[in-house]
Amino acid sequence: MSSTTPNPALPGATGAPLWLLAELTYRCPLQCAYCSNPLEFAAVKEELSTTEWIEVLAQARAMGAVQMGFSGGEPLLRQDLEALVAEAHRLGFYTNLITSGLGLDEARIEALRTAGLDHIQISLQASDADVAAAIAGSRKAHAKKLAMARAVKAAGYPMVLNVVLHRHNIDRLDAIIALCDELGADAVELANCQMYGWAHLNREGLLPSRAQLEAAEATTARWREQLTERGRNMRLLFVVPDYYNERPKACMGGWGAIFMTVAPDGAVLPCHSARMLPMSFPNVREQPLREIWYDSEPFNRYRGDAWMQEPCRSCDERHQDVGGCRCQAYLLTGDAAATDPVCSLSPDHHLVEAARREADTATVEMVDLTLRNVHESRVFCRD
Ligand code: SF4
Ligand code: SF4
Numbered sequence: 001m002s003s004t005t006p007n008p009a010l011p012g013a014t015g016a017p018l019w020l021l022a023e024l025t026y027r028c029p030l031q032c033a034y035c036s037n038p039l040e041f042a043a044v045k046e047e048l049s050t051t052e053w054i055e056v057l058a059q060a061r062a063m064g065a066v067q068m069g070f071s072g073g074e075p076l077l078r079q080d081l082e083a084l085v086a087e088a089h090r091l092g093f094y095t096n097l098i099t100s101g102l103g104l105d106e107a108r109i110e111a112l113r114t115a116g117l118d119h120i121q122i123s124l125q126a127s128d129a130d131v132a133a134a135i136a137g138s139r140k141a142h143a144k145k146l147a148m149a150r151a152v153k154a155a156g157y158p159m160v161l162n163v164v165l166h167r168h169n170i171d172r173l174d175a176i177i178a179l180c181d182e183l184g185a186d187a188v189e190l191a192n193c194q195m196y197g198w199a200h201l202n203r204e205g206l207l208p209s210r211a212q213l214e215a216a217e218a219t220t221a222r223w224r225e226q227l228t229e230r231g232r233n234m235r236l237l238f239v240v241p242d243y244y245n246e247r248p249k250a251c252m253g254g255w256g257a258i259f260m261t262v263a264p265d266g267a268v269l270p271c272h273s274a275r276m277l278p279m280s281f282p283n284v285r286e287q288p289l290r291e292i293w294y295d296s297e298p299f300n301r302y303r304g305d306a307w308m309q310e311p312c313r314s315c316d317e318r319h320q321d322v323g324g325c326r327c328q329a330y331l332l333t334g335d336a337a338a339t340d341p342v343c344s345l346s347p348d349h350h351l352v353e354a355a356r357r358e359a360d361t362a363t364v365e366m367v368d369l370t371l372r373n374v375h376e377s378r379v380f381c382r383d
Pocket of ligand 2: 076247248311313315316317318319321322323324339340343344346352
C-alpha cells in the first residue's frame with residue numbers, strides 16, 4: 001500500500017469487516033506447544049449456542065463480511081459444525097475449515113461438502129509420528145491426519161496443508177515437504193510459528209536460529225525448482241518468523257480494519273490473539289456486531305494513527321505497516337501502543353535481537369516445552 005492509498009484503518013474510513021473468524025470452541029484433543037489460543041483458555045467454560053452462532057453469521061454477513069473461517073480449538077468437536085457451515089453457505093460466505101483433522105472421517109467430509117463447505121485446511125506437526133507426538137501431545141494424531149488429508153483430497157477438495165515450523169522440526173523440512181508431495185498436496189503453508197499465546201510462553205524452545213531459518217529457506221527454494229522441473233503443481237508458501245524481519249507486518253491489515261474474530265464465548269476481537277491484551281472486549285451476547293465494530297472503544301482504540309507513539313507517529317511507513325502488531329508490542333514491552341519491537345527503528349528492537357541471540361544457543365528440548373492443555377491453562381486463570 002503506498003502512503004497515498006487510503007488506509008481502511010484510518011479514522012472516518014472504517015469499512016466493513018471482510019473476514020470473520022469463528023472460533024467455535026477452545027476445546028481441542030491436541031496440546032500444541034505453539035497454540036495461539038489464550039493462555040487462560042480454561043477460564044472460558046461457556047460456548048455460544050447454535051442459535052447464537054447463526055445470529056452472529058447473519059449479522060456479519062449483513063455488515064458485508066464475505067469470507068469466514070471456522071476454527072478453534074478444534075471446530076470438529078462442535079456437533080453443529082455442519083449446520084453452521086450450511087447456514088454460512090446459504091448466507092453467501094466463502095467458508096474455510098481450519099482443523100487438525102481429528103474428529104474427521106469420510107462421512108463427515110461428505111456431510112460438510114453437502115453443507116457447502118468451500119475449503120479445508122489440515123495442520124501437520126511434522127514428517128514423523130515421534131516429533132508430532134512430542135509437540136502436540138498425542139501419539140495417534142499423526143497417522144489420523146495423514147489419512148484425513150488423503151480423504152479430503154479424495155472428496156474433491158484441494159488439499160491445503162499447514163505445517164507450523166519451529167526449531168525442533170525445521171531441520172527436517174526436506175522430509176516434511178516430501179511427505180506433503182507424497183500425500184498429493186496442492187498447497188503447503190510452511191508457517192514458522194509466530195510468538196503469541198503458548199508459543200510466546202515456549203519461545204526459547206521454539207524460535208529457530210538464523211542458520212536453521214536460512215537452511216530451511218534454501219530447502220524450500222530447492223523444492224520449488226524440483227517441483228517446477230517435474231511439472232508438479234504444489235504451491236509452497238514459506239512464512240518467515242516476525243523475529244527475523246526488520247519491519248513488522250501490517251498486522252490484520254490494521255486494527256479493526258478488515259478482520260474480526262468471535263471467540264467461543266461471544267467475545268469479539270480484532271484478531272485471535274488480542275484476548276491477552278489488558279483490555280476488555282465487547283460480547284455479541286450484549287451488543288450487536290455492528291455497534292461493536294464501528295462504535296466500541298476497544299475496536300477504535302488503535303484505528304488510524306492518532307494513537308501512535310514515536311517513532312511511528314512521524315514515520316513515512318506508518319500507513320503501510322500500521323506500526324506492526326499490538327499483541328507483539330504488548331508481549332515484548334508491556335505497552336500495547338508501543339512500536340512493534342520487530343521494527344529496527346523501535347527503541348525496543350534490542351529485545352528481538354536478544355531473542356535471536358538466545359535462539360543461537362538455546363538448549364530447550366521438546367520434552368521441556370509446556371503443552372497447551374487445561375491443566376497448564378489453569379495456572380494462568382485469574383479465578
Ligand atoms: S494449535 Fe494445536 S492445540 Fe491449538 S487449537 Fe490448533 S490443534 Fe488444537
Ligand atoms: S517506526 Fe513504526 S511506522 Fe515506521 S517502519 Fe517502524 S513500525 Fe512501521
